[in-house]
Amino acid sequence: MQNLADEILYPGKEENMKKKLLKLSGMVLASVLMVTTIAGCGAKDEQKLSGKITLAGSTSMQKVCEALMEGFMEKYEDITVTTEYTGSGAGLESLANGSVNIGNASRHVKDAEKEKGLVENVVALDGIAVISHKDNAVKDLTKEELTGIYRGEIKNWSELGGQDEAIVVIGRENGSGTRDAFEELLGVKDACNYAQELDSTGAVMAKVAATPGAIGYVSLDVVNDSVLALKLNGVDATEQNILAGEYALQRPFVMATKGEISEQSDLVQVWFEYLGSEEGKTIIRNTGLILPN
Amino acid sequence: MKKTTEKIAGYIFLIFGCIAIVSVGAITIYMLVKGVPALKEVGIPELIFGTVWEPTASNPRYGIFYIILSSVVGTFGAVLLGVPIGILTAVFLTDFTNESKIGRRISSVLSAAVELLAAIPSVIYGLIGMMVLNPLMYRLEKAIYAGNTEHQFTGGSNLLSAIIVLAIMILPTVINISTSSIRAVPKSVRLASLALGASKIQTIFRVVLPAARSGLMTGVVLGVGRALGEAMAINMVAGGSVNIPLPFNSVKLLTTQLVSEMSYSSGLHRQVLFTVGLVLYLFIVGINLLLTRMKKKGELEHD
Numbered sequence: 315m316q317n318l319a320d321e322i323l324y325p326g327k328e329e330n331m332k333k334k335l336l337k338l339s340g341m342v343l344a345s346v347l348m349v350t351t352i353a354g355c356g357a358k359d360e361q362k363l364s365g366k367i368t369l370a371g372s373t374s375m376q377k378v379c380e381a382l383m384e385g386f387m388e389k390y391e392d393i394t395v396t397t398e399y400t401g402s403g404a405g406l407e408s409l410a411n412g413s414v415n416i417g418n419a420s421r422h423v424k425d426a427e428k429e430k431g432l433v434e435n436v437v438a439l440d441g442i443a444v445i446s447h448k449d450n451a452v453k454d455l456t457k458e459e460l461t462g463i464y465r466g467e468i469k470n471w472s473e474l475g476g477q478d479e480a481i482v483v484i485g486r487e488n489g490s491g492t493r494d495a496f497e498e499l500l501g502v503k504d505a506c507n508y509a510q511e512l513d514s515t516g517a518v519m520a521k522v523a524a525t526p527g528a529i530g531y532v533s534l535d536v537v538n539d540s541v542l543a544l545k546l547n548g549v550d551a552t553e554q555n556i557l558a559g560e561y562a563l564q565r566p567f568v569m570a571t572k573g574e575i576s577e578q579s580d581l582v583q584v585w586f587e588y589l590g591s592e593e594g595k596t597i598i599r600n601t602g603l604i605l606p607n
Numbered sequence: 608m609k610k611t612t613e614k615i616a617g618y619i620f621l622i623f624g625c626i627a628i629v630s631v632g633a634i635t636i637y638m639l640v641k642g643v644p645a646l647k648e649v650g651i652p653e654l655i656f657g658t659v660w661e662p663t664a665s666n667p668r669y670g671i672f673y674i675i676l677s678s679v680v681g682t683f684g685a686v687l688l689g690v691p692i693g694i695l696t697a698v699f700l701t702d703f704t705n706e707s708k709i710g711r712r713i714s715s716v717l718s719a720a721v722e723l724l725a726a727i728p729s730v731i732y733g734l735i736g737m738m739v740l741n742p743l744m745y746r747l748e749k750a751i752y753a754g755n756t757e758h759q760f761t762g763g764s765n766l767l768s769a770i771i772v773l774a775i776m777i778l779p780t781v782i783n784i785s786t787s788s789i790r791a792v793p794k795s796v797r798l799a800s801l802a803l804g805a806s807k808i809q810t811i812f813r814v815v816l817p818a819a820r821s822g823l824m825t826g827v828v829l830g831v832g833r834a835l836g837e838a839m840a841i842n843m844v845a846g847g848s849v850n851i852p853l854p855f856n857s858v859k860l861l862t863t864q865l866v867s868e869m870s871y872s873s874g875l876h877r878q879v880l881f882t883v884g885l886v887l888y889l890f891i892v893g894i895n896l897l898l899t900r901m902k903k904k905g906e907l908e909h910d
Contacts, residue, residue, distance in 0.1 A: 373873065399873065469756060480749070480760035487847065488663050489871035504664035509761040509857050511847040513867035524738065525745065525762035 364392030365581050371398075371405020371418025374491040375567050378438060378601045379418065385597050386588050393581060406432060409572055415582050417570040420495065431572050437589055438567040438603035441534035442496050443551040445519070445541040447526050452476035454545040457562055461500055463529060466507030471527060484521055484530035487513045496531045499563050531563075535602040553604050567603065635888075642885030645669070645878035654882065660849040660859075662868075662876040669879045671864075673849050675886060678860040680852040681766060681841070682834040685773030689834075690827055692774070693781030696721075698811055700782075701789045725779035733843030736772045737764075741844060744768050748855050758855070764846035767854040772840050777830035784829060788822020789815060821905030825898065832894045835887070838862035861887040 369379065376399050383395045400408070402419035409417030410430040423434040444460060446452070452474050455463075462468040463481055472478045485508040486493035492515070497503040512518050515532050522530040523540040530541075534551055537543050543551050546562050555561040571578055575586050588594045595605055646654060649669045657670020696717070704714035745763030752758040792815050800810040816823065838860075846857025847867055859867075864883055872880055 376871075466759065469759070482760050482762035484762070487867040487871075488660075489868050489873070489876060491871065494663065504661055507759065508848045509759050509846065510764050511857075511859070511867070513842065513847070513870075517843075520737070521762065521764070524742065527760070528762055 362392075363390060363580060363584060365394075367393060367395045367416070367581050367585055368414040369395065369397040369405075369416045369418055369569070370400050370408045370414040371416075372402045372420040372567070373399040374420040374440070374494055375399075375418045377491065378567065378598060378603060381597045381601055382589065382594065385593060386585065389588070389593070390584065393584070395585070406570055409570055412572070415571070415578070416585070417568075419568040419570060420565055421568070422566060423568060423570055427570075432570045433572070433574055434566075435569050435571060435575065435586070436566045436606045437569050438598050439556055439606055440495060440565050440567055440603055441551060441553070441556045441561065442492060442499070442531050442563040443534045443537045444529065444531050444544045444546060444563065445522050445537060446529045446544055447522060448540070448542050449526060450476060450479075450542055452544070453542070454548055456547055457500065460546065461502055464497075464500065464502050464506045464508075479527035482509050482525050482528040483507065484510045484512065484518055484525075484528055486518065486531075487511045492531065492533060495565060496563065499565060533602040534604070556604055557607055566606070638881070638885045638888050641878070641881035642888075643882075645875060645882045646885075648875060649879065654879065655886075662872070662879065667875065669875070671861075671879075671883055671886070673851055674859050674861055674864055674883070677766065677850075677852040677858040678835060678862070678887075678890075681769050681773060681845075681858070681860055682831055684766070684770035685777055685834040686827060686830055688770060689774035689777045689830060690781055693778050693826065693830070694785050694816070694823060696778075696782050697785035697789055698816075700786050702807070702811060702815070721779050721782050724775070725783075729776065729837060729840040730843075732772050732776055733840035736768055736840060736844035740768050740771060751855070759857075761846050761848075761855065761857040764844055764857055765855045766845065766852050766858045769841050769845040769858065769860070770854075772844055773834045773837060776837060776840065777833050780833055781826045781830045784826030785819070785823050788819040788826070791822065792818045821901060824901055825905070828894060828898045828901065832891060832898075835890055835894065836862060838866045842866050861890075 376397075379397045379399075383397065386395055387393065397418070398405075398408075398414075402421055405414070405417040406419055406423065406427050407417075408414045409432060410427065417432065420440065423432050428434070444455065450471065452471055455474070459468065459474055464483060464485075466483070468474065468481065470478065470480055483506075485496070485506060488511070490513075497506060510521060512521060515536050518530045518532050519536060519538075519541060522528045529544075534553070534556070537551070545551075549555050549561050551561055551563070556564045569586075569589075571582065575583060578586075589598070598605060654669055654671060655675070656672050657668060658672050659668040659670045660674065661668045700714055700717060704710035704717075741763035743763065744765060744767060745761075748760065748763060748765070752760070796814060796818055797810055800814040801807070805813065841860055842863040845860065845863060847859050847863060848857040849859045850856040852858050861883055865880055865887070868876070869880055
């Protein structure tokens with residue numbers, strides 16, 4: 315390799331360009347071959363593990379679970395991972411009675427559940443930002459004010475000290491994970507009075523940006539300059555504030571196990587190893603979630 | 608030898624012909640199989656005539672009455688707005704552009720515009736509706752409901768926006784069918800009317816249009832079909848909340864409900880969405896039966 319570097323930096327005059335290129339490409343080819351062989355060996359070792367991992371629980375975690383499963387099963391071809399989306403409570407219940415390996419929950423594991431031997435492993439944090447039109451003079455809302463807006467009790471920004479502008483309450487469609495999380499965290503489940511129900515994050519961003527007086531909610535990671543991200547109880551919606559636990563509209567994504575991870579089968583341990591690897595972390599981040607400390 | 612090839616060719620044509628029939632049959636069976644269970648589980652009165660749509664609540668309610676009503680009102684509104692424009696455009700094309708050079712030029716530009724209107728993808732209509740029509744509607748809404756504390760402001764995404772977009776989208780269908788049916792009225796009929804001393808306008812409204820009636824109706828029914836089945840554009844402008852279909856309310860239609868909720872739904876919610884699809888499908892089947900009957904009637908009249 316040293317020779318090659320020398321030649322690139324200080325090309326010898328006696329060799330013509332063509333020869334050099336040939337040599338160079340030969341070296342590159344060889345190194346590529348070497349790397350793939352090494353990688354292939356590594357994969358083979360890991361593939362000795364085979365069997366099935368079963369998960370059950372939160373519907374909100376469907377997106378991240380699907381992505382993780384796809385990445386995981388591509389790496390470990392002999393391991394099958396299945397997930398049932400039955401809801402957080404039902405998932406932990408199945409884990410407690412031993413019918414699945416991992417219970418997914420989009421909330422903290424309760425004490426009563428911990429007494430059954432369940433251990434909480436937070437794999438990600440989900441944050442929801444409240445956004446409004448840029449011209450809005452109100453920059454900070456309390457949780458109660460936000461609840462009032464979404465229940466349809468507060469209808470004009472002037473009631474909150476802003477300009478005289480009707481509040482256009484924008485949300486997501488039935489079945490959306492973001493809507494589910496927002497309504498649950500705010501305690502307004504089934505009590506929201508939406509003026510618009512849109513079926514994608516992009517649509518919410520676009521409508522809020524284009525409609526004076528609009529308010530909406532989206533995953534934290536998509537917020538940009540086109541809208542105004544509102545403070546909640548004086549706290550900015552940022553990754554730091556979520557990690558510090560100060561921002562209200564956040565929830566943990568938990569993959570609970572019965573007993574510590576170290577007590578689990580090899581398969582389950584490999585799964586958690588994968589979640590902790592750079593590859594797993596990238597997948598989690600790409601689904602718009604925040605990695606826990 | 609020749610006979611066998613003819614025969615084989617005949618069978619091949621038959622097989623290809625059957626593809627359409629098999630498709631329709633398969634779709635019908637699929638919709639029934641998927642759509643009927645929820646109808647049984649929720650109950651027809653609760654599902655069809657219920658007005659509360661809360662599929663993900665802890666105590667879910669699956670009433671789609673307002674959604675059906677929104678589809679019907681939206682379609683009706685679009686036809687009410689689009690058909691007069693369409694038929695008058697057709698009259699202009701057939702009866703007012705032949706005499707002068709400039710008239711013929713306008714006619715060719717207009718025809719090209721109508722063709723293009725038909726070819727524009729619905730998502731473009733939706734986009735323009737969302738970025739241009741909705742803000743205009745919001746100004747109107749603010750002006751009309753100024754100081755009103757009861758009204759929920761929708762930001763311009765409402766039934767009226769949906770109707771306007773749909774009306775524009777059905778224009779090409781209505782114009783094309785009306786034009787050809789007006790052209791099909793024999794020249795002798797017009798000449799007879801003019802010879803009796805009727806003016807041109809009288810001839811058009813009293814003689815030509817009534818004579819072209821069945822063709823015009825076909826255009827209307829096809830327009831209804833198009834408006835009823837449109838999803839994408841409406842999804843972008845109608846707001847998407849389940850409400851009584853009033854002009855300035857945010858509404859959800861049968862099609863938009865399927866489009867927006869199918870992806871994340873599960874369990875009974877998903878089954879009910881199939882029932883919604885079934886209802887939409889039955890509407891469309893009904894429209895088509897009506898169309899076939901009218902075409903037959905039209906043929907009889909012409910004979």
